[in-house]
Amino acid sequence: SRSVEQAEIRSQRSGIVRYKELHSVTNVAGFEVVMNRNAEITVVDDQDVNRERFSVPYGAEVRVADGARVEPGTVIADWDAFAIPIVAEAPGRIKYGDVIEGDTMQERVDQVTGKVSRVIIHATTAKHSSPRISLKDGRGRTIKLRDVEHEARYPLPVGSIISVDEGAEVTAGTVVAKIPRETTKTKDITGGLPRVAELFEVRKPKEQAIVTEIDGRISFGKELKGKRRVVVTPETGEQREYLVPKAKHVTVHEGDYVKAGDALMDGSILPNDILRIKGEEELAQFLVDEIQEVYRLQGVKINDKHIETIVRQMLKRVRITDPGDTKFMLDQLTEKWMFYDENRRVMDEGMQPASAEPQLLGVTKASLSTDSFISAASFQETTKV
Structure with missing residues (x-):
């Protein structure tokens, strides 16, 4: 069955509507059309305390004015679920x-x-x-x-x-x-399960999204050889440039504020990008959310802990970036517990510890590269084991 995408925001409580970072233009019908991607609408009570917060997508029509009072069930904004x-x-x-x-x-x-x-x-x-x-x-x-x-x-x-x-x-x-929207194609179980396999095996997605590595404001530079130049300028520090093919849809707009790890174009975000930019915890959360989304749409309930256990196994190795005085070699892959044990031993002796970066391995590779021969054998030769 196809998923019916959410296409409106309804207030759950009564209160006063407040626009936040919302840039808009007024259309013929007199509604505000959202023109930026990080717009928010909050509902506050009479003491000005936030009761609800909603993210409003680009192109949504806002049905209530800033400062208007709403009752529970009021439609605050709606948009086309199947097209951007x-x-x-x-x-x-x-x-x-x-x-x-x-x-x-x-x-x-x-x-x-x-x-x-x-x-x-x-x-x-x-x-x-x-x-x-x-x-x-x-x-x-x-x-x-x-x-x-x-x-x-x-x-x-x-x-x-x-x-x-x-x-x-x-x-x-x-x-x-x-x-x-791509979502209408991929969210049923036939399109969704390959996505789950792609995430567990850490394969490169067919339509890979380019993500920003820093927080900052978006501007567009001069085009280069059939590519659009997206510039992210932080409040302090150097700006970064990203080249997006013209055939792809750029999801950010001039003046938008983006955070590190946000996608600049349509497509699937590479898990390794999230690990590199945001770290292990954010990556684990991303994998759990993405995998659960496919199953939830089919009405399949899976407890997060089962997926988290697999993700933990995928993240149990680190790559040595500086061996220090340890027995490790540069670029060696080792298990976390061995890395911490060796560092503790070296530091107790007053020597220089090693430093490392986390690695994400697909489930097959993680099982085959483990020290347990039973784990390695059972993964591919299950019946014999």
């Missing part, structure tokens, strides 16, 4: 760029409704490699937004469906294109 919208931030006239039928765009007819939809496809020639929609003013110039540097230009990733005609006049908050 690309929303116009200002009024203007639609102009296509590099949207060429048969090259970067294909017209598809829905067999049921007879509607024609324009879908972005992989470019067949390098000449038109970056399909986009821009908003023009009366003189045909691209509209400038918020600050002079940022223009109303929206790249269209492969698979996105254009919702507006060229030359059409649109208002702020109009959805100009939609990107079908």
Whole structure:
């Protein structure tokens, strides 16, 4: 069975609505459309104490005003569960760029409704490699937004469906294109179980997401060889640049604040990235959550401890980064208890201990590389053991 994605936020308590880090534009219907990815809405009581907090996704329509009083069950915001919208931030006239039928765009007819939809496809020639929609003013110039540097230009990733005609006049908050969400494909059991195997075996996912290694604000640099340059600028320290292929959907927007380990584009996050950036505890939590999500959607109840036991075995080894005065060698893989025992022995003798970084091994590799020959044998030759 397919999962029905959550597509609205309802208040559970009565209270006053407060917007937090929420940037929006007002659409034709008079609702606020969220334009950033880390927006939050809280419900506070009369003493201004937080009672509820909700994360609101980009493109959601907010149904209640900031400061309005809500009762239990009130719909605060809703959004399309099956598609990520690309929303116009200002009024203007639609102009296509590099949207060429048969090259970067294909017209598809829905067999049921007879509607024609324009879908972005992989470019067949390098000449038109970056399909986009821009908003023009009366003189045909691209509209400038918020600050002079940022223009109303929206790249269209492969698979996105254009919702507006060229030359059409649109208002702020109009959805100009939609990107079908991957979740609808992968969350049933047939699509979900390979994801579980992928996580347990620590395989590289097919659609791997690029993640930021630092906290900071998002800006976009000059494009480079068919890739978009995403720049993360921290409050102090050096900025980092990441190159995202143009065909992929960048999930962050200019001015968004991101935290280390957040994905910058659509796709599955590599567990090793989380281990490197956020550490062991965050990785263990991530693996448990991702695996449980697949089973929960099928109504299968598994206690977290079973998955945590497997994750512990996957994380029981460390790689030596500096051997110090121990018997270890550089880059040697060793079990944690041996590492701690050896360090204790060396420090008791007043010598330099070793340092190491945690390693994530797939369940098969973890079992085969263990000191227990029974564990190694039973994993692959179960019947003989």
